[in-house]
Amino acid sequence: MTSFPRRRAINLAVAIAVAIVLAALLTFPFRSLSNSDAQAVVPYIPERLHPVTIKTPAGIGTLRTEQRDIHGNPVGVACSTCHADSGDRPLIERSAELTVFHTDLKFAHGQLSCSSCHNPDDRDLLRLADGQKIAFVDTMQLCAQCHGTQHRSYENGAHGGMVGYWDLSKGGRERNDCVACHDPHQPAYPQVMPAPPPRDRFFNVKGH
Amino acid sequence: MSTPTDKKTEANGVTRRTAVKALGATLGAAAFAKAMAPLKSWTSELSVDEFLQKHYRELTPEAMQEVLRRLEQNTLEQYGAEVTIEDLPPIEGVQFGYALNLSVCTGCRKCAEACHKENNHDRATNNSYIRVLEMEQGSMDMERGTAAYDHAVPAPGKFYMPVQCHQCDNAPCVDVCPVQATWKEKDGVVVVDYNWCIGCRYCEAACPYHARRFNWKKPEIPAEEINPVQAYLANRIRPKGVVEKCHFCLHRTRKGKLPACLEACPTGARVFGNLLDPKSEIRWVLENKRVYVLKEELGLRPRFFYFFD
Known part of the structure:
Protein backbone atom coordinates (compact mmCIF):
# COMPACT_ATOMS: atom_id res chain seq x y z
CA MET A 1 0.00 0.00 0.00
CA THR A 2 2.84 2.33 0.77
CA SER A 3 4.40 1.81 -2.75
CA PHE A 4 1.52 3.55 -4.51
CA PRO A 5 2.27 7.11 -3.30
CA ARG A 6 5.97 6.47 -3.87
CA ARG A 7 5.26 5.44 -7.46
CA ARG A 8 3.16 8.56 -7.87
CA ALA A 9 6.02 10.63 -6.53
CA ILE A 10 8.44 9.01 -8.97
CA ASN A 11 6.01 9.56 -11.84
CA LEU A 12 5.63 13.17 -10.85
CA ALA A 13 9.42 13.64 -10.66
CA VAL A 14 9.86 12.05 -14.10
CA ALA A 15 7.12 14.24 -15.53
CA ILE A 16 8.77 17.36 -14.12
CA ALA A 17 12.16 16.30 -15.48
CA VAL A 18 10.66 15.68 -18.93
CA ALA A 19 8.92 19.04 -18.79
CA ILE A 20 12.19 20.79 -17.93
CA VAL A 21 14.06 19.06 -20.77
CA LEU A 22 11.25 19.88 -23.21
CA ALA A 23 11.17 23.48 -22.07
CA ALA A 24 14.94 23.74 -22.53
CA LEU A 25 14.74 22.18 -26.00
CA LEU A 26 11.91 24.48 -27.00
CA THR A 27 13.38 27.71 -25.68
CA PHE A 28 16.88 27.13 -27.07
CA PRO A 29 16.01 27.37 -30.77
CA PHE A 30 13.53 30.14 -30.00
CA ARG A 31 16.20 32.11 -28.23
CA SER A 32 18.64 31.81 -31.12
CA LEU A 33 15.80 32.63 -33.50
CA SER A 34 14.88 35.77 -31.62
CA ASN A 35 18.55 36.79 -31.66
CA SER A 36 18.73 36.53 -35.42
CA ASP A 37 15.40 38.33 -35.64
CA ALA A 38 16.88 41.25 -33.78
CA GLN A 39 19.78 41.39 -36.25
CA ALA A 40 17.72 40.74 -39.37
CA VAL A 41 17.46 44.32 -40.54
CA VAL A 42 16.71 45.23 -44.14
CA PRO A 43 20.07 45.57 -45.91
CA TYR A 44 20.84 49.04 -47.16
CA ILE A 45 21.40 48.78 -50.90
CA PRO A 46 22.15 52.22 -52.28
CA GLU A 47 20.90 53.38 -55.66
CA ARG A 48 23.67 54.05 -58.16
CA LEU A 49 22.91 57.73 -58.60
CA HIS A 50 26.51 58.82 -59.14
CA PRO A 51 28.99 57.51 -61.69
CA VAL A 52 32.12 55.42 -61.25
CA THR A 53 34.66 57.07 -63.53
CA ILE A 54 37.97 55.62 -64.62
CA LYS A 55 40.92 57.98 -64.54
CA THR A 56 43.28 57.73 -67.49
CA PRO A 57 46.69 59.41 -67.28
CA ALA A 58 46.78 62.77 -69.11
CA GLY A 59 48.54 62.66 -72.46
CA ILE A 60 48.21 58.91 -72.93
CA GLY A 61 49.00 57.85 -76.47
CA THR A 62 51.35 60.75 -77.11
CA LEU A 63 55.07 61.26 -76.71
CA ARG A 64 55.70 63.56 -73.74
CA THR A 65 57.72 66.71 -74.39
CA GLU A 66 59.12 69.33 -72.06
CA GLN A 67 56.57 71.84 -73.40
CA ARG A 68 53.43 72.96 -71.60
CA ASP A 69 50.37 74.59 -73.15
CA ILE A 70 48.71 77.85 -72.02
CA HIS A 71 46.78 75.94 -69.29
CA GLY A 72 49.95 74.37 -67.96
CA ASN A 73 49.16 70.89 -69.29
CA PRO A 74 52.04 68.92 -70.76
CA VAL A 75 52.13 68.90 -74.53
CA GLY A 76 52.47 65.53 -76.20
CA VAL A 77 53.35 64.70 -79.78
CA ALA A 78 51.10 62.26 -81.59
CA CYS A 79 52.92 59.02 -82.51
CA SER A 80 51.87 59.44 -86.15
CA THR A 81 53.91 62.66 -86.34
CA CYS A 82 56.99 60.47 -86.86
CA HIS A 83 55.46 57.03 -87.51
CA ALA A 84 53.66 58.02 -90.69
CA ASP A 85 55.61 56.25 -93.38
CA SER A 86 56.51 52.92 -91.83
CA GLY A 87 55.81 51.10 -95.08
CA ASP A 88 59.27 50.38 -96.46
CA ARG A 89 61.26 50.10 -93.20
CA PRO A 90 61.61 46.84 -91.26
CA LEU A 91 59.48 46.75 -88.12
CA ILE A 92 61.42 47.07 -84.87
CA GLU A 93 60.19 44.40 -82.48
CA ARG A 94 62.50 44.60 -79.43
CA SER A 95 63.60 47.55 -77.30
CA ALA A 96 67.23 46.44 -77.78
CA GLU A 97 66.89 47.24 -81.48
CA LEU A 98 66.09 50.91 -80.73
CA THR A 99 69.20 52.92 -81.59
CA VAL A 100 67.97 56.41 -82.48
CA PHE A 101 64.58 57.11 -80.88
CA HIS A 102 63.00 55.85 -77.62
CA THR A 103 66.47 54.72 -76.52
CA ASP A 104 65.67 55.35 -72.83
CA LEU A 105 62.81 52.87 -72.99
CA LYS A 106 63.35 49.98 -70.58
CA PHE A 107 61.32 46.93 -71.38
CA ALA A 108 60.47 44.19 -68.90
CA HIS A 109 57.12 42.75 -69.80
CA GLY A 110 57.59 39.10 -70.57
CA GLN A 111 58.21 38.05 -74.15
CA LEU A 112 56.00 40.70 -75.73
CA SER A 113 57.12 42.59 -78.81
CA CYS A 114 56.19 46.19 -79.69
CA SER A 115 53.43 45.16 -82.07
CA SER A 116 51.85 42.86 -79.47
CA CYS A 117 50.13 46.00 -78.25
CA HIS A 118 51.01 48.82 -80.67
CA ASN A 119 49.27 48.85 -84.02
CA PRO A 120 52.02 49.03 -86.71
CA ASP A 121 49.57 50.30 -89.34
CA ASP A 122 48.39 53.26 -87.28
CA ARG A 123 50.66 54.21 -84.38
CA ASP A 124 47.96 56.39 -82.80
CA LEU A 125 46.03 53.24 -81.97
CA LEU A 126 46.62 50.02 -80.08
CA ARG A 127 45.79 46.54 -81.29
CA LEU A 128 44.15 43.59 -79.58
CA ALA A 129 45.34 40.02 -80.22
CA ASP A 130 42.49 39.46 -82.67
CA GLY A 131 43.58 42.48 -84.75
CA GLN A 132 40.88 44.81 -83.50
CA LYS A 133 42.10 48.42 -83.24
CA ILE A 134 41.46 50.26 -79.99
CA ALA A 135 42.22 53.76 -78.71
CA PHE A 136 44.93 54.33 -76.10
CA VAL A 137 42.30 55.29 -73.50
CA ASP A 138 40.82 51.80 -73.81
CA THR A 139 44.09 50.16 -72.84
CA MET A 140 42.36 48.14 -70.08
CA GLN A 141 40.83 45.87 -72.72
CA LEU A 142 44.30 45.15 -74.00
CA CYS A 143 45.73 44.31 -70.57
CA ALA A 144 42.71 42.15 -69.77
CA GLN A 145 43.56 39.78 -72.65
CA CYS A 146 46.31 38.21 -70.54
CA HIS A 147 45.60 39.45 -67.02
CA GLY A 148 42.10 38.05 -66.69
CA THR A 149 42.33 37.42 -62.95
CA GLN A 150 43.31 41.00 -62.25
CA HIS A 151 40.65 42.26 -64.64
CA ARG A 152 37.97 40.20 -62.92
CA SER A 153 39.08 41.57 -59.54
CA TYR A 154 39.04 45.08 -61.01
CA GLU A 155 35.53 44.65 -62.37
CA ASN A 156 34.42 43.64 -58.88
CA GLY A 157 36.14 46.53 -57.12
CA ALA A 158 38.95 44.47 -55.61
CA HIS A 159 41.97 45.69 -57.60
CA GLY A 160 43.34 49.17 -58.15
CA GLY A 161 43.21 52.37 -56.14
CA MET A 162 40.09 54.51 -55.90
CA VAL A 163 38.75 57.60 -54.18
CA GLY A 164 35.22 58.79 -53.43
CA TYR A 165 32.15 57.09 -52.05
CA TRP A 166 31.32 53.48 -51.20
CA ASP A 167 27.69 54.63 -51.21
CA LEU A 168 27.02 55.71 -54.81
CA SER A 169 23.72 57.32 -53.87
CA LYS A 170 25.70 60.01 -52.04
CA GLY A 171 28.60 60.63 -54.40
CA GLY A 172 30.70 59.26 -57.23
CA ARG A 173 33.89 57.27 -57.29
CA GLU A 174 37.04 57.69 -59.34
CA ARG A 175 39.17 54.67 -60.12
CA ASN A 176 42.63 54.28 -61.59
CA ASP A 177 43.06 52.40 -64.82
CA CYS A 178 45.85 49.83 -65.30
CA VAL A 179 48.50 52.21 -66.63
CA ALA A 180 47.91 54.77 -63.87
CA CYS A 181 49.92 52.45 -61.62
CA HIS A 182 51.66 50.01 -63.97
CA ASP A 183 54.06 51.22 -66.62
CA PRO A 184 53.03 49.01 -69.54
CA HIS A 185 56.67 48.60 -70.62
CA GLN A 186 57.79 47.43 -67.16
CA PRO A 187 54.61 46.69 -65.26
CA ALA A 188 56.05 45.33 -62.01
CA TYR A 189 55.14 47.74 -59.22
CA PRO A 190 58.36 49.59 -58.37
CA GLN A 191 60.16 49.60 -55.01
CA VAL A 192 59.50 52.79 -53.05
CA MET A 193 60.71 54.34 -49.81
CA PRO A 194 57.91 53.99 -47.25
CA ALA A 195 56.37 56.84 -45.27
CA PRO A 196 58.20 57.41 -41.95
CA PRO A 197 57.73 54.77 -39.24
CA PRO A 198 55.96 55.56 -35.96
CA ARG A 199 58.18 57.37 -33.43
CA ASP A 200 56.64 55.70 -30.44
CA ARG A 201 59.11 54.75 -27.69
CA PHE A 202 58.27 51.06 -28.23
CA PHE A 203 59.38 51.14 -31.84
CA ASN A 204 63.04 51.85 -31.31
CA VAL A 205 63.66 48.15 -30.75
CA LYS A 206 63.31 45.31 -33.22
CA GLY A 207 59.89 43.76 -33.05
CA HIS A 208 56.97 45.98 -32.22
CA MET B 1 48.35 47.69 32.93
CA SER B 2 49.60 51.03 34.01
CA THR B 3 53.30 51.36 34.52
CA PRO B 4 55.26 54.06 36.29
CA THR B 5 56.13 55.67 32.94
CA ASP B 6 52.44 55.91 31.97
CA LYS B 7 51.65 57.56 35.23
CA LYS B 8 54.44 60.02 34.60
CA THR B 9 53.03 60.89 31.14
CA GLU B 10 49.55 61.26 32.56
CA ALA B 11 50.99 63.64 35.03
CA ASN B 12 52.24 65.79 32.12
CA GLY B 13 48.68 65.87 30.74
CA VAL B 14 49.29 63.85 27.53
CA THR B 15 47.76 60.41 27.63
CA ARG B 16 48.43 57.67 25.07
CA ARG B 17 44.83 58.12 23.95
CA THR B 18 45.39 61.81 23.24
CA ALA B 19 48.58 61.02 21.37
CA VAL B 20 46.81 58.42 19.19
CA LYS B 21 43.97 60.88 18.54
CA ALA B 22 46.41 63.56 17.49
CA LEU B 23 48.23 61.11 15.22
CA GLY B 24 44.94 59.98 13.69
CA ALA B 25 43.79 63.55 13.13
CA THR B 26 47.10 64.43 11.46
CA LEU B 27 46.95 61.38 9.17
CA GLY B 28 43.32 62.10 8.39
CA ALA B 29 44.03 65.70 7.51
CA ALA B 30 46.97 64.65 5.32
CA ALA B 31 44.89 62.05 3.52
CA PHE B 32 42.12 64.59 2.95
CA ALA B 33 44.59 67.11 1.58
CA LYS B 34 46.04 64.44 -0.74
CA ALA B 35 42.57 63.42 -1.88
CA MET B 36 41.69 67.00 -2.71
CA ALA B 37 45.03 67.66 -4.40
CA PRO B 38 43.68 67.05 -7.97
CA LEU B 39 41.54 70.16 -7.46
CA LYS B 40 44.72 72.20 -7.52
CA SER B 41 45.35 71.04 -11.09
CA TRP B 42 41.79 71.99 -12.08
CA THR B 43 42.37 74.24 -15.03
CA SER B 44 40.21 76.07 -17.48
CA GLU B 45 40.73 73.13 -19.86
CA LEU B 46 38.49 70.98 -17.66
CA SER B 47 35.25 72.86 -17.26
CA VAL B 48 32.55 71.93 -14.76
CA ASP B 49 30.30 71.07 -17.71
CA GLU B 50 32.87 68.64 -19.02
CA PHE B 51 33.38 67.11 -15.59
CA LEU B 52 29.62 66.60 -15.17
CA GLN B 53 29.02 65.44 -18.76
CA LYS B 54 26.92 62.28 -19.09
CA HIS B 55 27.84 59.12 -20.98
CA TYR B 56 27.44 59.41 -24.76
CA ARG B 57 24.44 57.11 -24.82
CA GLU B 58 22.65 59.02 -22.05
CA LEU B 59 22.95 62.42 -23.68
CA THR B 60 19.74 63.95 -25.03
CA PRO B 61 20.02 65.43 -28.54
CA GLU B 62 19.99 68.94 -27.04
CA ALA B 63 22.70 68.08 -24.51
CA MET B 64 24.73 66.48 -27.33
CA GLN B 65 24.56 69.70 -29.32
CA GLU B 66 25.78 71.66 -26.30
CA VAL B 67 28.67 69.22 -25.86
CA LEU B 68 29.62 69.49 -29.55
CA ARG B 69 29.60 73.31 -29.48
CA ARG B 70 31.68 73.28 -26.29
CA LEU B 71 34.23 70.90 -27.86
CA GLU B 72 34.43 73.08 -30.98
CA GLN B 73 35.04 76.10 -28.74
CA ASN B 74 37.72 74.20 -26.80
CA THR B 75 39.51 73.28 -30.03
CA LEU B 76 39.45 76.91 -31.11
CA GLU B 77 40.86 78.07 -27.78
CA GLN B 78 43.50 75.36 -27.35
CA TYR B 79 44.56 74.76 -30.97
CA GLY B 80 43.47 77.91 -32.76
CA ALA B 81 41.55 75.92 -35.36
CA GLU B 82 37.92 76.28 -36.40
CA VAL B 83 36.46 72.80 -36.66
CA THR B 84 33.04 71.20 -37.05
CA ILE B 85 32.27 68.30 -34.75
CA GLU B 86 29.25 66.17 -35.61
CA ASP B 87 27.46 63.33 -33.91
CA LEU B 88 26.90 60.77 -36.66
CA PRO B 89 24.60 57.79 -35.96
CA PRO B 90 25.07 54.43 -37.72
CA ILE B 91 23.21 53.94 -41.02
CA GLU B 92 20.33 51.42 -40.79
CA GLY B 93 20.96 48.23 -42.72
CA VAL B 94 24.72 48.74 -42.87
CA GLN B 95 27.34 46.47 -41.33
Missing part, protein backbone atom coordinates in the same frame (compact mmCIF):
# COMPACT_ATOMS: atom_id res chain seq x y z
CA PHE B 96 30.79 47.67 -42.26
CA GLY B 97 33.46 45.21 -43.33
CA TYR B 98 37.02 45.70 -44.51
CA ALA B 99 39.37 43.42 -46.43
CA LEU B 100 43.03 43.81 -47.33
CA ASN B 101 44.87 42.05 -50.15
CA LEU B 102 48.18 40.73 -48.79
CA SER B 103 49.27 39.76 -52.29
CA VAL B 104 49.55 43.35 -53.45
CA CYS B 105 50.37 45.37 -50.30
CA THR B 106 53.89 46.76 -50.72
CA GLY B 107 54.33 48.12 -47.19
CA CYS B 108 54.60 51.76 -48.32
CA ARG B 109 52.78 52.99 -45.15
CA LYS B 110 50.67 55.43 -47.17
CA CYS B 111 47.62 54.14 -45.26
CA ALA B 112 49.24 54.82 -41.89
CA GLU B 113 50.27 58.28 -43.07
CA ALA B 114 46.75 59.09 -44.30
CA CYS B 115 45.32 57.91 -40.97
CA HIS B 116 47.79 60.12 -39.12
CA LYS B 117 46.55 63.21 -40.97
CA GLU B 118 42.87 62.34 -41.24
CA ASN B 119 42.47 61.50 -37.57
CA ASN B 120 44.39 64.43 -36.08
CA HIS B 121 47.11 62.36 -34.45
CA ASP B 122 49.93 63.80 -32.38
CA ARG B 123 52.64 64.96 -34.78
CA ALA B 124 55.62 64.23 -32.49
CA THR B 125 54.91 60.49 -32.14
CA ASN B 126 53.75 60.09 -35.77
CA ASN B 127 50.90 58.08 -34.28
CA SER B 128 48.49 56.15 -36.48
CA TYR B 129 45.74 53.58 -35.99
CA ILE B 130 47.49 51.40 -38.56
CA ARG B 131 50.69 49.53 -37.90
CA VAL B 132 52.25 48.03 -41.02
CA LEU B 133 54.16 44.90 -40.05
CA GLU B 134 57.04 43.62 -42.14
CA MET B 135 56.81 39.85 -42.03
CA GLU B 136 59.02 36.96 -43.13
CA GLN B 137 57.51 35.12 -46.06
CA GLY B 138 56.18 31.79 -44.87
CA SER B 139 55.02 32.98 -41.46
CA MET B 140 51.75 34.53 -40.33
CA ASP B 141 52.94 35.08 -36.75
CA MET B 142 52.19 38.75 -36.25
CA GLU B 143 54.21 38.88 -33.01
CA ARG B 144 57.36 38.36 -35.11
CA GLY B 145 56.63 41.21 -37.48
CA THR B 146 58.36 44.55 -37.20
CA ALA B 147 56.73 47.96 -37.61
CA ALA B 148 59.95 49.99 -37.48
CA TYR B 149 61.44 49.07 -40.88
CA ASP B 150 62.86 51.98 -42.84
CA HIS B 151 64.19 50.80 -46.21
CA ALA B 152 62.88 50.49 -49.75
CA VAL B 153 59.82 48.28 -49.98
CA PRO B 154 58.83 45.66 -50.83
CA ALA B 155 62.07 44.06 -49.59
CA PRO B 156 62.98 40.61 -50.96
CA GLY B 157 61.69 37.73 -48.86
CA LYS B 158 59.24 39.91 -46.96
CA PHE B 159 55.53 40.60 -47.08
CA TYR B 160 53.61 43.39 -45.44
CA MET B 161 50.58 43.16 -43.19
CA PRO B 162 48.93 46.39 -42.08
CA VAL B 163 47.11 45.82 -38.78
CA GLN B 164 44.40 48.06 -37.39
CA CYS B 165 41.29 47.57 -35.26
CA HIS B 166 39.43 44.48 -36.43
CA GLN B 167 36.09 45.72 -35.02
CA CYS B 168 35.45 42.30 -33.46
CA ASP B 169 31.90 41.14 -32.81
CA ASN B 170 33.14 39.51 -29.59
CA ALA B 171 35.39 42.42 -28.72
CA PRO B 172 37.54 41.70 -25.64
CA CYS B 173 38.34 45.41 -25.29
CA VAL B 174 34.65 46.14 -24.77
CA ASP B 175 34.29 43.34 -22.23
CA VAL B 176 37.13 44.56 -20.01
CA CYS B 177 36.20 48.27 -19.90
CA PRO B 178 35.21 48.94 -16.28
CA VAL B 179 33.20 52.06 -17.12
CA GLN B 180 31.62 51.12 -20.49
CA ALA B 181 33.46 53.93 -22.21
CA THR B 182 33.87 51.70 -25.28
CA TRP B 183 31.16 49.72 -27.05
CA LYS B 184 30.08 48.23 -30.35
CA GLU B 185 27.78 50.28 -32.52
CA LYS B 186 24.96 48.93 -34.70
CA ASP B 187 27.07 49.14 -37.87
CA GLY B 188 29.80 47.04 -36.25
CA VAL B 189 32.25 49.80 -35.36
CA VAL B 190 33.77 49.68 -31.87
CA VAL B 191 33.90 53.25 -30.59
CA VAL B 192 35.24 55.13 -27.57
CA ASP B 193 33.62 58.01 -25.68
CA TYR B 194 36.86 59.91 -25.07
CA ASN B 195 35.11 62.01 -22.42
CA TRP B 196 34.04 58.93 -20.48
CA CYS B 197 37.31 56.95 -20.70
CA ILE B 198 39.26 56.88 -17.43
CA GLY B 199 42.51 55.81 -19.09
CA CYS B 200 42.99 52.50 -17.26
CA ARG B 201 44.26 50.89 -20.49
CA TYR B 202 42.66 47.51 -19.77
CA CYS B 203 41.31 47.56 -23.33
CA GLU B 204 44.78 48.16 -24.72
CA ALA B 205 46.03 45.09 -22.86
CA ALA B 206 43.03 42.99 -23.91
CA CYS B 207 43.37 43.61 -27.65
CA PRO B 208 45.26 40.80 -29.42
CA TYR B 209 45.78 43.02 -32.49
CA HIS B 210 47.56 45.81 -30.57
CA ALA B 211 45.02 48.16 -32.11
CA ARG B 212 44.47 50.61 -29.26
CA ARG B 213 46.59 53.66 -28.51
CA PHE B 214 46.98 55.65 -25.32
CA ASN B 215 47.41 59.43 -25.27
CA TRP B 216 50.40 59.81 -22.99
CA LYS B 217 50.30 63.53 -23.54
CA LYS B 218 48.07 66.13 -25.10
CA PRO B 219 48.26 65.71 -28.90
CA GLU B 220 50.11 68.54 -30.58
CA ILE B 221 49.11 69.52 -34.11
CA PRO B 222 49.70 72.83 -35.90
CA ALA B 223 46.39 74.67 -36.45
CA GLU B 224 46.73 74.62 -40.24
CA GLU B 225 47.24 70.84 -40.29
CA ILE B 226 44.14 70.01 -38.23
CA ASN B 227 41.44 68.18 -40.18
CA PRO B 228 38.39 70.36 -39.45
CA VAL B 229 35.80 67.74 -40.45
CA GLN B 230 35.34 65.88 -37.18
CA ALA B 231 32.92 63.63 -35.33
CA TYR B 232 32.42 63.00 -31.62
CA LEU B 233 33.15 59.28 -31.72
CA ALA B 234 35.81 59.63 -34.41
CA ASN B 235 38.64 62.02 -35.21
CA ARG B 236 38.07 64.96 -32.88
CA ILE B 237 41.28 65.75 -31.01
CA ARG B 238 41.52 63.41 -28.03
CA PRO B 239 42.35 64.68 -24.56
CA LYS B 240 45.42 63.50 -22.68
CA GLY B 241 45.07 60.27 -20.71
CA VAL B 242 42.46 58.47 -22.81
CA VAL B 243 42.53 55.51 -25.18
CA GLU B 244 41.75 55.80 -28.87
CA LYS B 245 41.44 53.42 -31.80
CA CYS B 246 40.50 52.98 -35.45
CA HIS B 247 36.80 53.68 -36.02
CA PHE B 248 36.68 52.79 -39.75
CA CYS B 249 36.76 56.57 -40.37
CA LEU B 250 33.13 56.78 -39.28
CA HIS B 251 33.13 60.54 -39.80
CA ARG B 252 33.59 59.69 -43.49
CA THR B 253 32.04 56.24 -43.90
CA ARG B 254 28.76 57.12 -42.17
CA LYS B 255 28.39 59.82 -44.82
CA GLY B 256 28.98 57.29 -47.58
CA LYS B 257 32.66 58.06 -48.21
CA LEU B 258 35.50 55.58 -48.35
CA PRO B 259 37.95 55.46 -45.41
CA ALA B 260 41.06 57.65 -45.68
CA CYS B 261 43.43 54.66 -45.60
CA LEU B 262 41.66 53.08 -48.57
CA GLU B 263 41.86 56.26 -50.65
CA ALA B 264 45.56 56.57 -49.84
CA CYS B 265 46.45 53.01 -50.86
CA PRO B 266 48.34 53.21 -54.17
CA THR B 267 48.01 49.49 -54.91
CA GLY B 268 44.29 49.15 -54.27
CA ALA B 269 44.91 46.50 -51.62
CA ARG B 270 41.98 47.70 -49.53
CA VAL B 271 38.30 46.87 -50.04
CA PHE B 272 35.58 48.41 -47.89
CA GLY B 273 31.80 48.20 -47.86
CA ASN B 274 28.51 47.00 -46.48
CA LEU B 275 28.54 43.31 -45.53
CA LEU B 276 24.73 43.19 -45.76
CA ASP B 277 24.67 44.32 -49.40
CA PRO B 278 25.10 41.17 -51.53
CA LYS B 279 26.35 43.26 -54.45
CA SER B 280 29.04 45.12 -52.50
CA GLU B 281 32.74 44.79 -53.29
CA ILE B 282 33.49 43.46 -49.83
CA ARG B 283 30.98 40.64 -50.30
CA TRP B 284 32.54 39.72 -53.64
CA VAL B 285 35.95 39.45 -52.00
CA LEU B 286 34.68 37.34 -49.11
CA GLU B 287 32.81 35.02 -51.49
CA ASN B 288 35.46 34.68 -54.21
CA LYS B 289 38.93 35.18 -52.73
CA ARG B 290 41.01 33.13 -50.34
CA VAL B 291 40.25 34.91 -47.09
CA TYR B 292 42.34 34.76 -43.93
CA VAL B 293 41.25 35.89 -40.48
CA LEU B 294 44.15 36.95 -38.29
CA LYS B 295 44.15 35.08 -34.95
CA GLU B 296 40.91 33.38 -35.92
CA GLU B 297 41.50 30.82 -33.16
CA LEU B 298 40.63 33.45 -30.57
CA GLY B 299 37.03 33.41 -31.76
CA LEU B 300 36.61 37.19 -31.72
CA ARG B 301 34.78 37.31 -35.08
CA PRO B 302 36.56 40.33 -36.58
CA ARG B 303 35.14 42.61 -39.29
CA PHE B 304 38.58 42.92 -40.86
CA PHE B 305 39.80 40.25 -43.28
CA TYR B 306 42.99 39.53 -45.21
CA PHE B 307 42.88 37.92 -48.62
CA PHE B 308 45.18 36.63 -51.34
CA ASP B 309 44.96 36.70 -55.12
